Amino acid sequence: MRPLPASITVRDVTLRDGLQDEQPIDLADKLAVFEALIDAGVRDLELTSFVRPDRVPAMADAGQFAAATHEAAGDAGVVRWGLVLNQRGAQRALDAGIDHLQFVVSISDEHSRRNAGAGVAERLDDLAAVVADADRSQAIVEVTLATAFGCPYQGPVDVGDVTATARTAIDQGVRGIGLADTVGTGVPTEVAALVEQVIDVGAPAGVPVGVHLHDTRGLGVANALAAVDAGATRVDASLGGLGGCPFAPGASGNVSVEDVVHAFEAMDCRTGIDVARLIDAATIATGAVGRALDGHVALAGPRFAPSTVPT
């Protein structure tokens, strides 16, 4: 293995991706999770999505939540991302004072239609309009390329489709690219190869590449490591692995943020996040959703922690 970088960004996606498919929880509970994440050292997080409340009821309070976190986020230097699917959502997000926007474009046409109601070409046109809107508010837009490592409808996807879509998105002004393993079909060799190719597209424009991974087939941390080894600078993850795409059958949870932070910290690749406090945050999230979560480290404890070493 090559030496890992000295640090990476771990973006917590609990409050958006993690909760989007759950029964709606109270704003107070969301705020408690938000505060616990900040206390643990998280400085980059998906806060919510500005989408149709009838389609994703758990995100209906997006504007309120953004407004309620504005001051605390500013004080702590936290970047809050809001997911949007169109200009209308982008305007809501910007009006609510969200810091930056994520715009989702699927690589697979079928997933794109089911997830966002339009094919890939149309989505890329919408992206250009959203970037223009964001520019006027000094917000940046990151494109999240869904099904980048495989699609539940189409199966494997073509690497050329991913790099071409990334190139178009960069031409339209995105400032970051997220490669999403929507249904957990990525494997480390492919993740590394795709990340490298997309970095080749992004680097000349100064656009960094992050990954959004699921642990569906036990490869969440392995894929994160492969991605970072290949040059990805950010890994998305959620408390207790909460999450999954409601419009992608077979998607189980995200890779657990405790597992990801624990792994990278143990390998001397700094995340700025405290694992023990992250486990506290996972406990709060567990209480909020009312069921046991996944993830390994929250259950076993960090390696060599006093509590895991019997006397």
Add this chain to the structure above:
Amino acid sequence: MRPLPASITVRDVTLRDGLQDEQPIDLADKLAVFEALIDAGVRDLELTSFVRPDRVPAMADAGQFAAATHEAAGDAGVVRWGLVLNQRGAQRALDAGIDHLQFVVSISDEHSRRNAGAGVAERLDDLAAVVADADRSQAIVEVTLATAFGCPYQGPVDVGDVTATARTAIDQGVRGIGLADTVGTGVPTEVAALVEQVIDVGAPAGVPVGVHLHDTRGLGVANALAAVDAGATRVDASLGGLGGCPFAPGASGNVSVEDVVHAFEAMDCRTGIDVARLIDAATIATGAVGRALDGHVALAGPRFAPSTVPT
């Protein structure tokens, strides 16, 4: 990432490590799991351990089980390993017609005393005697170095202790070295570094290095990949992640053999094992132990399998 080797050996440890800490199950159930593993293509497996029945009741039928599998194993070209802790166990194993022996030596003195009733130095003396006994039966002995990546009592272990113990074991005639992450404390950078160093010790003597991994902190598959990337030729794993060391608090299950086989096969590193049939074997094991198992692929299905891609 470097290209993976064209193939690796995945050794199934369900019947020994996986069951050792469970309520004893019937011999007929063990035979059903054994047959299902062979049907799936497994050709290397830990069959049982020849240890004190009062300490590990689930392995009390070791001799019977070895005898009952002798013919089928021979027909299928299956190598059955029996774990032993001393000469008495080795003699029982050899009398029962087991193919090869695993002898456990802990790196940590404290784990050694709790697991095998003696410190490391004494264990290495016992190893020499067992190798001599095995030689007379044309069986080979592999040493399993327990707590090689960390100990529940001592915490981190010194790499020099692992290489020194490996060197002594090789001098005493072992033909294989297994590095065991007994309580799931290994992380990929350390796993790769340790495997490389132990290969440096083993290679001049023609002794291969394998790894025995747990998924305690979500790193099972990542560690397997790091080990193979570093030159390990064999990965141990169990159906549904069954297992854990009864004398190592905090040890959760092994890494799931379905997850390991699925990952390596998806990366074009052949195991000779069919994932779908392995999931069938996991279902049989689930029935035998009477509770749901861990592991990801048995739940989600292999990626891109027709059953996981909605039409």
